[in-house]
Every structure is written in structure tokens, then in C-alpha cells.
Amino acid sequence: MNLTIKNWEEYTYYLTIYLKESPSQFLVDFEQLPLHYQLKYFKELTRERRQLFYGIVPSELVSQIFGKLSIEHQAIIVEELDKELRSEMFKQLRTDEFVTLLEQVSPEERESFYTLLPEKKRAQLEEILSYDEDSVGSIMTTEFVSISENATADEALQHIRNVAKDAESIYYLFVVNDDNKLMGVLSLRELLVIKDGATPLHSVMKKQVIALHPHVHQQLAVEAIFEHDLLLLPVVSMTNELIGIITVDDIVDVNEESKKQTKSRFSFTRLFSALL
Numbered sequence: 001m002n003l004t005i006k007n008w009e010e011y012t013y014y015l016t017i018y019l020k021e022s023p024s025q026f027l028v029d030f031e032q033l034p035l036h037y038q039l040k041y042f043k044e045l046t047r048e049r050r051q052l053f054y055g056i057v058p059s060e061l062v063s064q065i066f067g068k069l070s071i072e073h074q075a076i077i078v079e080e081l082d083k084e085l086r087s088e089m090f091k092q093l094r095t096d097e098f099v100t101l102l103e104q105v106s107p108e109e110r111e112s113f114y115t116l117l118p119e120k121k122r123a124q125l126e127e128i129l130s131y132d133e134d135s136v137g138s139i140m141t142t143e144f145v146s147i148s149e150n151a152t153a154d155e156a157l158q159h160i161r162n163v164a165k166d167a168e169s170i171y172y173l174f175v176v177n178d179d180n181k182l183m184g185v186l187s188l189r190e191l192l193v194i195k196d197g198a199t200p201l202h203s204v205m206k207k208q209v210i211a212l213h214p215h216v217h218q219q220l221a222v223e224a225i226f227e228h229d230l231l232l233l234p235v236v237s238m239t240n241e242l243i244g245i246i247t248v249d250d251i252v253d254v255n256e257e258s259k260k261q262t263k264s265r266f267s268f269t270r271l272f273s274a275l276l
Contacts, residue, residue: 146180
């Protein structure tokens, strides 16, 4: 069946039958949906059907859906998931989406979430949360693609294939030295047109890179991205170590957030009580 708005009701009818009676077929059909429609379908599920959903859909996909939901919907999911699945979902949640979640919860709830994470990811989250609310560091993500300046074009392409599913963006490949200091950048397009796969990246990368420090104001990222027509910007430490990226999506979120008078904060505990 070709997905259209016109037959969406029929499509979801059969999808729900598969959810109950044919989990393998449900997964095949559900994974064919664009993320927008996956979200739409998930929001329409009852609590009982969501439990079936959690048992069928891989935690990676649950994490993608979770990251795009409102804080109210996220609260419901966190309460419904068992500890093991919640841990798997949190491990795969993008850093910037996890930070947004942590900013909404109480300190006690934040600590309970931390216990489900590996030490490395917890350290990344704590670092981002330590930056001022209006700084670049507070909205950066640590899911980017970087590679050694001594790697070849073929090695870079294979590296992108290996890490693509976990990266925020694969359109730019950041080239670093042995100390993880940013040395240059190469777009995916530029990489694909290199004819000799043995070409070392340091000989073809662009060495003049626009980068920002994490403590600067977010408005500088807005201006830099739009002025230079970029998809993203690298974020580096004072010693030029690559620590994150800012994407154009992050900047759109900043502009939307700046229109609000206040920032709403939720407590999962209070929200659960209100839902009962």
C-alpha cells in the first residue's frame, strides 16, 4: 500500500492488527514510514498497545521517536518502560535531546536517569549542562563525524558508513590530529569526488574552518550559520580541541525559544499525578 494522507486511516487500521497478531510484519511496515508518520501513529496508541510496541520495535527506533516527542509524552514513556529498555533508550538518545529532557526534570529525577547511563555519556551531559543557558555549549551535540588527518579518502568513507546511524550529521567530516584538535573539514560531496581512494585527507581538506567556543553567546552561532550559509558549525575548546557541533536545526530552535517569555519546566512526578 502506498502511504498517503487519504488512506492513512486504513493504513493504521492494518498496522494495528499486525501489532497484535503479526509483530514481524508490523515492524517491516512501521519501519517503512517516515519519522513524521511514525510519531503520528505512536501518539495515537493506547497504553496497552504501547506495551506491545515496546516489545517489537528496536530500542534505537524507540529512542528516535522519544527524542521528537513533547515533554508530556516523554514523561509518560519513561514511566511505562521497564528499567532495561529505559536504559537502552537513554544510551541511544542524542546528546542534545537528552539535555533538553534533563533541563525539564527535578534534580532527583536527573540523578535517577544518570544511574542508567555509561560514565562517558553522563560526563558529556554534565559538561553541556554546566554551560550558561544562552551559550553555544548548552545547545551543542557531541554526535559528529571526525577522523584522523592521516586517514585516506577510502578509509574516511568506510568510517562514515560505520558511524552514520549515530551521528547528528554526515554532511561534514571533521579532520583532527592525534590530540583531537581540529585541523580541517571536508564535505561529503568533496569526499565522494576524490578519484584516488589512497589520497590522505590532510592534502585535500579545507584548513580554514569557522568554529566557535562553547562559552560564547548562541546569537553568534545564529549569525555565523546564516551569514556563511552553513549546515553546521564545529565547537572547539580554547585549545582547539573538537568537542561538539551546532546544526542549523539547533539554531532554528534557538530562534523559536527566544520568542517565548518564559521557559516551562516540568516535574515528571507532578505530571504523572496530574494525569492520574
